[in-house]
Amino acid sequence: MSSTATATKHEDHGHDSHGHGPDAHAHHPEQNFFMKYLWSTDHKIIGMQYLFTGMFMALIGGFTVYAFRMQQAFPGMSIPGYGRVTATDYNALVTTHGSVMIFWVAMPVLIAALGNYLIPLMIGCDDMVFPRLNRLSYQIFLVSVIVLIASFFVEGGAFGGAWTSYPPLSAKAQYNLTPLGAPMWLFAVALEFAAFLMGGINFVTTVMNSRAPGMKMFDVPIVVWSIIIASILFMASVGPLIAGAVMMLFDQTLGTAFFDPNKGGDPVLWQHLFWFFGHPEVYVVMLPAMGIVAEVIATFSRKKLFAYKTVLYTMIGTGALSFFVWAHHQFIAGIDPRMANIFSVTTLLISIPVAEMLFVYIATLYGGSIRLTTPMLWALAFIGEFLLGGVTGIFLGSSGADIYFHDTYFVLAHFHYTFFPIAFIAVFAAMTYWFPKMFGRYMNEAWGKVHFWGTIVSFNFIFIPLFLLGARGDHRRIFDYTHFPDLMKPGMQDLRILATLSLVVLLSFQVIFLVNFFLSMVKGEKAPANPWKSNTLEWVAPSPPPHGNFPEGLPTVHRGPYEYSHPDRQDDYWPQNAS
Amino acid sequence: MSSFPRPIATTRSVTGISTGKLAVWWLIASEIVIFGGVLGSYLMHRIGHPEWASQAAHTNTVFGAVNTFVLLTSSLFAVMAHQAADQKDGKKAAKFLYLTTLGAVIFLIIKSVEWTGEIQHGFTITSHTFWSFYYTAAGIHGVHVIVGAIIMLVIANDARKGIDLQRVEAVGLYWHFVDIVWIFLFPLLYIAK
Numbered sequence: 218m219s220s221t222a223t224a225t226k227h228e229d230h231g232h233d234s235h236g237h238g239p240d241a242h243a244h245h246p247e248q249n250f251f252m253k254y255l256w257s258t259d260h261k262i263i264g265m266q267y268l269f270t271g272m273f274m275a276l277i278g279g280f281t282v283y284a285f286r287m288q289q290a291f292p293g294m295s296i297p298g299y300g301r302v303t304a305t306d307y308n309a310l311v312t313t314h315g316s317v318m319i320f321w322v323a324m325p326v327l328i329a330a331l332g333n334y335l336i337p338l339m340i341g342c343d344d345m346v347f348p349r350l351n352r353l354s355y356q357i358f359l360v361s362v363i364v365l366i367a368s369f370f371v372e373g374g375a376f377g378g379a380w381t382s383y384p385p386l387s388a389k390a391q392y393n394l395t396p397l398g399a400p401m402w403l404f405a406v407a408l409e410f411a412a413f414l415m416g417g418i419n420f421v422t423t424v425m426n427s428r429a430p431g432m433k434m435f436d437v438p439i440v441v442w443s444i445i446i447a448s449i450l451f452m453a454s455v456g457p458l459i460a461g462a463v464m465m466l467f468d469q470t471l472g473t474a475f476f477d478p479n480k481g482g483d484p485v486l487w488q489h490l491f492w493f494f495g496h497p498e499v500y501v502v503m504l505p506a507m508g509i510v511a512e513v514i515a516t517f518s519r520k521k522l523f524a525y526k527t528v529l530y531t532m533i534g535t536g537a538l539s540f541f542v543w544a545h546h547q548f549i550a551g552i553d554p555r556m557a558n559i560f561s562v563t564t565l566l567i568s569i570p571v572a573e574m575l576f577v578y579i580a581t582l583y584g585g586s587i588r589l590t591t592p593m594l595w596a597l598a599f600i601g602e603f604l605l606g607g608v609t610g611i612f613l614g615s616s617g618a619d620i621y622f623h624d625t626y627f628v629l630a631h632f633h634y635t636f637f638p639i640a641f642i643a644v645f646a647a648m649t650y651w652f653p654k655m656f657g658r659y660m661n662e663a664w665g666k667v668h669f670w671g672t673i674v675s676f677n678f679i680f681i682p683l684f685l686l687g688a689r690g691d692h693r694r695i696f697d698y699t700h701f702p703d704l705m706k707p708g709m710q711d712l713r714i715l716a717t718l719s720l721v722v723l724l725s726f727q728v729i730f731l732v733n734f735f736l737s738m739v740k741g742e743k744a745p746a747n748p749w750k751s752n753t754l755e756w757v758a759p760s761p762p763p764h765g766n767f768p769e770g771l772p773t774v775h776r777g778p779y780e781y782s783h784p785d786r787q788d789d790y791w792p793q794n795a796s
Numbered sequence: 797m798s799s800f801p802r803p804i805a806t807t808r809s810v811t812g813i814s815t816g817k818l819a820v821w822w823l824i825a826s827e828i829v830i831f832g833g834v835l836g837s838y839l840m841h842r843i844g845h846p847e848w849a850s851q852a853a854h855t856n857t858v859f860g861a862v863n864t865f866v867l868l869t870s871s872l873f874a875v876m877a878h879q880a881a882d883q884k885d886g887k888k889a890a891k892f893l894y895l896t897t898l899g900a901v902i903f904l905i906i907k908s909v910e911w912t913g914e915i916q917h918g919f920t921i922t923s924h925t926f927w928s929f930y931y932t933a934a935g936i937h938g939v940h941v942i943v944g945a946i947i948m949l950v951i952a953n954d955a956r957k958g959i960d961l962q963r964v965e966a967v968g969l970y971w972h973f974v975d976i977v978w979i980f981l982f983p984l985l986y987i988a989k
Contacts, residue, residue: 258800337805344803346815418822426815427805452822456829460837463932473921473928475837481845481925486837493833771804 258348259764264334265655266355270362271326277366278317279724285310290710290717292697305394307696308377313369315380316402319498320409321362323640327505328451329358329413331647332420332444334655338755339441341429341772341794343765347419354415361408368401376402379694381491384476384484388468400469407462410455417448429754429794431774435525436793438753438778442529443508447501450536454497461490485550492543499635500539504532506643507574510596513646514578515779516751517593518585519789522779523577531577535570542567548616549623557616564614571607575600586782586789590749591665595646598673599638606634609684624694627687630680637676645669648734653748657760658741664733671726678719682712750790753778757794816966824973827940831977834936835984838929842988851926852989854919859910860986863903864978870899871975874968877955881964886955889964893952896971900945907938930985937981940974 254262280298287294288302295301302310333351337344345351369375376398378387390396424437424445464475465487474480476487507528515522522528544552544560578600587593609631612618622628645668652660683691691704698704698713747756754774758766772794780791806815813821842848877892911931921931948971951963 342803342805342808344805346803346806346808347819348803348806349800414826418819418826421822422815422819423805425811426813426818427808428810452826453829456826456831457833457836459830460833460936463834463936464837464928467921467928467932471921473932474925475928475932481841483841486840490833490837765803 256352258344258352260333260337260345260348260351261655261762261766263351263355264330264332267325267333267358268330270359271322271330274317274321274325274362278314278322279727281310281314281317282720283724285314286717286720288696289698290714292699302696304696305374305377308379309369309375309395309398311694312377312379312402313375316406317365318636318640319380319502320406321365323502323636324409324413325358326644327502327640328444328447329354329416331440331505331509331651332416332448334651335755336420336423336441336444337427338654338758338762338766339438339753340424340427340432341754341757341767341774342423342427343767343771345419346423346427350415351419354412354419357408357415358412361405361412364401364408365405368398368405371397371401373398381495382465382487383491384465384468384487388465388476390469400466403462403466403469407459407466410459410462413451414455417452420448421445421452429772429774432793435529436774436777438508439511439522439525439528439532440505440508443504443511443532446532446536447504450497450504450539451501454494454501454540457490458494461487485547485552488547488550489543492546493540496543496546497536497539499632500535502639503571503635504536506599506639507532509643509647509650510578510599511581512751512753513592513596513650514581515781516650516749517588517590517596518582519588519781520581520585521781523580523583525777525779528574528577531570531573535567535574538563538567538570542614545614545616545619548619554616561614561616565611568607568611568614575604575607590649591660591662591669592646592650594666594669595642595649598669599642599646602634602642602673602676603638606631606636606638609634622687624692625687626683626691626693629693630683630687633680633683637680641672645672645730650749651755652734652737653744654755654758654760654762656738656741657744658737658739659744659748660737660741661733664729668726668729668733671729672723675719675723675726679716679723682716682719686712686716747792750788752780752790752792754793757792814962814966816962817969820966820969824969827973827977831933831936831980834929834933835980838933838984841925841929842984845925848924848926849989851919851924852985854914854917855930855986855989856910856913857986859906860982863906864982866899866903866906867975867978870896870903871972873899874971878965878968881955881961884958884961886958886961889961890952890956893948893955893964893967897945897948897952900941900948903941904938904945907934933981934985937974937977940977944971944974 254266257263284296284299284302285307287296287299288307293301333345373390373395376382376387376393376395378393378395378399382399382403386392387399390399393399424441428437464473467473468475468477468482474482476482476484478484511522511528541563542560544556545564548557548560578596582597609627613622613628613631649660649665652658686709689706689709691698691709692701695701695704698710744760746758746760748760749756754772755762757772759768774793775796776791776793778793782789783791809815811818873892873895877889877896880886880888880892919927921928944967948967951960951967954960955964
């Protein structure tokens with residue numbers, strides 16, 4: 218929380234030096250620190266709260282992966298900064314890494330932070346339609362963070378049943394040995410869902426009802442569409458898991474037997490409930506990432522986004538298809554093989570719309586006058602790296618091949634090749650792209666590029682070795698490979714060490730980003746309202762936008778968001794609100 | 797509460813549907829999948845275990861039927877409250893909302909009597925997976941009844957003073973949804989024996 222406070226305080230300096238415009242609300246000037254930064258209903262502050270909480274959680278996610286990867290590379294060693302990793306620690310670290318990175322980093326940053334910050338600005342209104350609901354959403358999210366962190370310190374330690382929380386391991390304290398950690402984890406996840414349901418309803422209602430005059434459906438920027446589609450996907454998929462979480466909580470605490478086969482329950486039911494949410498969830502975080510990349514690529518190619526409507530329909534199609542792929546996680550969980558065939562087909566089908574989006578971005582680049590700024594580098598890297606993640610998914614989606622690959626490091630490397638581009642590469646693109654808007658200053662380009670290359674190169678050096686290990690049969694959930702001679706064949710441990718050292722390099726490069734980020738907030742070069750000469754409405758507002766967003770009156774929209782290099786115009790951009 | 801300055805965003809209505817009502821529809825959409833998850837899981841189990849009928853035989857259909865009648869009647873009052881709100885008659889709208897809330901309270905009282913009896917006869921949430929579903933599904937529904945009753949009281953108090961009459965319709969929508977969920981629960985938990 219303290220990082221949030223200091224960070225938003227820096228934002229205030231930029232804010233003040235820019236001067237306040239006439240404000241939409243009369244009560245504004247007298248707000249104290251608490252009302253302004255911790256109890257605010259301003260969508261931008263709430264967005265920042267989500268952003269900084271997400272960044273803080275990313276540090277936890279990064280620290281846990283450091284600890285358990287070191288154990289993999291150097292089993293039994295006392296790890297600098299952690300100490301010895303026991304088997305129970307190992308499970309808790311892996312579980313925490315997975316759940317934190319997905320539920321407390323990817324979701325809050327991609328959906329909640331960017332959605333809150335960007336939606337009202339990009340559709341040209343002064344706030345979300347339900348500002349107090351928005352504040353409540355963040356507060357519930359914060360409670361979920363506190364519950365999760367508290368679970369690290371209770372009797373038995375943090376939950377160690379993996380982020381998928383499969384029963385019977387997760388349902389019975391006598392198996393998972395975390396009588397308090399397991400229900401606290403579940404409770405934290407449930408609170409987080411409640412927060413995002415509120416946020417999602419707010420986002421969708423805002424975009425449906427409060428667009429600027431003249432902004433028609435197809436004038437809405439792709440990133441806003443993507444967040445909306447993701448919010449609807451989330452709303453439509455999370456219900457069964459909420460129901461499942463209640464059932465699981467009763468299994469853990471009251472002794473019911475929903476998932477206990479000895480007493481008439483069914484453990485595979487949890488897998489269905491979980492993945493019915495879990496797979497759409499992948500697209501919940503992927504679509505906003507795709508949206509960010511669309512904005513950045515169009516701006517820095519100085520060219521109209523190729524096939525706006527195709528991207529939009531493809532996103533909707535991806536969302537719809539994502540409800541019919543979940544059982545590919547259960548190919549070896551005892552489902553009917555005929556069912557496995559059907560899910561293989563739907564799983565392979567979904568790669569078509571995803572590939573289509575990437576092709577559209579490449580077509581946008583074609584013939585553009587490309588500016589290789591830091592955000593553009595991240596966006597281009599997203600296309601390349603995500604493509605690798607997608608292609609390796611084809612192996613896993615085929616039920617026959619999956620029997621071999623299931624639960625190996627191949628799976629792990631595959632989904633990190635999708636999630637890392639989503640949760641980090643696209644997020645870095647977004648943070649470097651919208652930083653001048655958020656804080657009124659530029660980030661340092663040179664250090665931005667150093668951070669980019671250091672991160673991308675080390676990222677590949679982590680996960681290419683893991684693909685190779687997975688193909689050699691390396692199982693995912695092993696604490697100490699020295700007990701398994703088959704997995705200690707020549708070269709295998711070297712690959713593990715290579716991956717771990719690359720991780721350490723990757724983590725140390727993030728220090729550069731953090732220093733650049735926070736220093737630029739106070740010391741960066743002042744940025745104008747529209748530093749990238751971009752078209753969308755957030756660039757009409759001053760940088761950073763004051764409370765109420767548009768001091769010169771809310772904008773009216775005359776055209777779509779991607780009119781770059783229009784032949785009739787002298788400027789190579791044409792803001793949506795310009796007459 | 798009403799001193800909070802509303803942003804311009806809240807007053808816009810590109811779709812023509814009021815913002816509050818739109819949000820309630822999305823809330824209902826997300827609630828449908830929550831109950832869908834519970835009932836879907838229950839149905840899959842029930843179809844796989846025809847012998848659960850012997851457990852279901854111990855549920856009390858009379859209590860269930862009376863409660864169905866109570867909820868349906870309260871929904872009627874919600875409609876009448878909406879009608880009064882449309883005619884800008886805040887006092888009358890509040891009166892009908894209080895009656896709707898009374899329905900919710902009667903429902904909960906009957907439910908408590910029913911559950912107390914069942915628990916005393918040894919049918920607890922852990923005694924059989926049927927009873928686990930019975931208490932979980934009806935319990936989640938009961939939480940919705942309690943939340944709905946509280947929201948209705950808040951809105952009725954405002955409506956009495958003529959504030960935010962558009963909310964009467966929104967809470968009515970939510971209340972009908974709670975009612976409809978019960979319409980699914982009643983046959984699945986009580987009648988199917």
